[in-house]
Amino acid sequence: MDPWKTAPFELGHGDDACLLLHGFTGSPWDIRPLGEALAARGLHVKAPRLPGHGTTPEALLEVSHRHWQESAQEALYSLRGYRNVFVAGLSMGALLGLHLAARQPELVRGLVLIAPAARFKGPTMALLKRLRHTGLLERVKPWVHKTGTDLSDPVALAEAPILSAFPSARLNDLWTLQAQAVENAPLVRCPTLVVVAEQDHVVDPEGGRWLASQLTQSPDVRVLSLHEGYHIIPRDKGGPRMAAEVGDFLEPLREWGIEARAVH
Template sequence: MPILPGAESFQADGGDVAVLLLHGFTGTPQSLRDWAEHHAAAGLTVRLPRLPGHGTTWQECNRTRWQDWYSCAERELLALARDHTVVVAGMSNGGALALRLAQEHPDEVAGLVLVNPAVLLEDPRLVALPVLRHLVPSLPGIADDIRKEGRHELAYDRTPLHALWSMTHLWRAVRGDLSRVTQPILLLRSAVDHVVPASSSAAVLAGVTSRDVREVVLPDSYHVATLDHDAPRVLEASLEHVRRVTAGAARDEVTA
């Protein structure tokens, strides 16, 4: 299946600290590419995979399930963790996948950076989704929720409903296990988000048991904050968080 131009994965090899970046549902690595390149330029090892079913066609995405996306992210994490201290970062559903990795692999995830993490929606149509997905294959897309003029998110123009239905099961699992998340968290939330409600971030913050948690509200961005006015703030705050939460691990390795 041909990959859309610009939707390719990104990787860079740097130091002993690594960041695994996970893009959102129906999106592509393009939405996080600036973030990845920024951290790579700072000397970090970076992995930004293209999740299965993404960056090709929405019909292919409809043939994937959340376990496929998670397995891809998990493989990247475990490969990195063999030789690196790893922080996992994600936007939207990528945030849900990051949280799941932290729940399932607490020793391999040193910290989390979450941008508008999606673990629930308030759309009443979700009630009908188990039936609706068998009647229509897709609904209009959710891409390009960006306040800044001239920026574009490379994503599907349709929302595949079988895949969406599966994603809600991921969210249910993540919400049920939020107390297992103990890692330091930086959560960046847009003040206005037309895709994921503020209650999703609130649920994350209320459910985790991490003692090191910082929430930053982004005043001038919509959902795709990594391509919006507040993108520089996201990148700098993320880099500071990564350096801070991995500094102790680096010192321990040197001492050992």
């Protein structure tokens, strides 16, 4: 993978900040267009590269979901000096963001879950999940090879940095994060926007809608359904609309923060 493309980034200046979290086997490249759009609206944007990602397949041998959660937590803590802090995550990054909002409610003012990996699509993943505790997958197929990523835009697809393979053992970490999301959803107390792509080939958009229904303590839950583009929404055909909707969703939350502080 091209280290320049997959590098972490920080963009923009302002009193409010947004933490962006990429997905499994992805990199900050996947979410950069959203970061650029939010920076243009006056937010400071931070997108870390999660441990084991954006370099070589072998790097994922040395990490687990705990490393990803710790990295996300550290990035959130680094933004504590901002007036309002928001979190937006793509796919697995959405599950990590959900964890942050549930466990650190005093830090997360608003949450955006983009194509959340609540449920994977297709019978193969369902079968593998049922076999997860047998160790069979790791013995029979220790590596899962990739030839592409889920983008409908041919230009974005041609430019995408693609990790050629990943250890099948890391699927267990994804399933662990899914289980944690079920526990975390009712603990989220900030406004939340859930974005799903109806043509997603990786995660089931119904899983995103189901996850939205579990946010029972959130004061405002919205679902944005996109009919253009596939799983990597920020880089795909529906990306510009999504970026505009995310900015519009966060805008009144930023204003509320100003008013609340003026009262005190």
